[in-house]
Amino acid sequence: MPDGITIKKLAPEDIDVIAPLWKALLDHIAALPDAIVPIRPFEQSWPLERAEMLTALQGDAFLLVARRDGTPVGYAYVVVEGPDPVWYTGDARAELVHLSVADGARGAGVGTALMEAMDAELERRGVEDVEIGVDTANHDAVRFYERRGYRHDFHIFYGSPGMKPWACLRREEEDRRAGRGRFASPGPPAR
């Protein structure tokens, strides 16, 4: 465990402690240059995520919060479900749904410490299979999980059949605002 870092389970009534860390994760994903689908604004997504987490925390889900000198600097949100219907043969499986580390605390081992705390908790519960979804654009996160022994087993593709995908609409909107591309004002006629 890195110096000064403590990790504890978070009680559901304290969930708002992690709101800034959820925002940090959203901002991080939203800023990825290769992002495919735009992220909801924090004000829109936090109430939805919060409600979903509170429901899950009544069951087998758990939240681990890392604090440095008392200040929350990261959290892991883990959902535990019954047997996978198809692929994995374990009696229970876990999904690491969120792993967030505050901007100023990245690269200091907080993520690793949270992953180790998650493993310990899952081992205690006898859960064998763990899944983590990572944005294809989040290259650092992909490498981080690979170093911890995770391997791709599925790839989720996004499509918008017959319609313009969101990413395309977003680029158009950015071009329109910036007056770029097909929204550029016509230059002087070529001679």
Next chain:
Amino acid sequence: MAARTHHPADSASEWTVEPFVPADGVTFTAADLGPLQPLWNSLMNRHREAWERVPMRSHEDSWPRRRAQYLKWLAEPGSFILVARRGNQLLGYLLVATQEADETYMMGERQAEIETLAVLPGKRGVGIGSALMDEAERLLRVAGIRDVLVATMHGNDAAQRFYERRGFTPFVHINYRRLEEK
């Protein structure tokens, strides 16, 4: 909805893509889904070839669990199954589940996931998968759903190329580990 008939050069192999409907016309039961099982098994075999690292369940163990998942998805408004059929023989099927919008990503009010697309091994590469996807996409457009997700197993390169040709983009990797493999 009318069935769409495909007329390949060899008319003896004519097949149609059509909705797969429950016996009572309203609610699917486990028995209704029975005819899909051989196709499901063939997809499991395909997955085993593609990615042996995942400890997959046996056919006998997997089908009842998958069937229960299907029944849950099909109870959602807007979910459906399409089949490719030649006479009484099913050559392939596709199941679409629709669900409420994602909390994190900015997608529409409802979004769709292609949960299964399976084609009989001897009938792959003749356009059955494309015809099933064409019809599914058409129905989703009519329903106003613009966000569609589909998962392929790592190593199933043909499936990945198939979706990329159709304009799909890799979006999320699902990473997996058994704790004992640490």
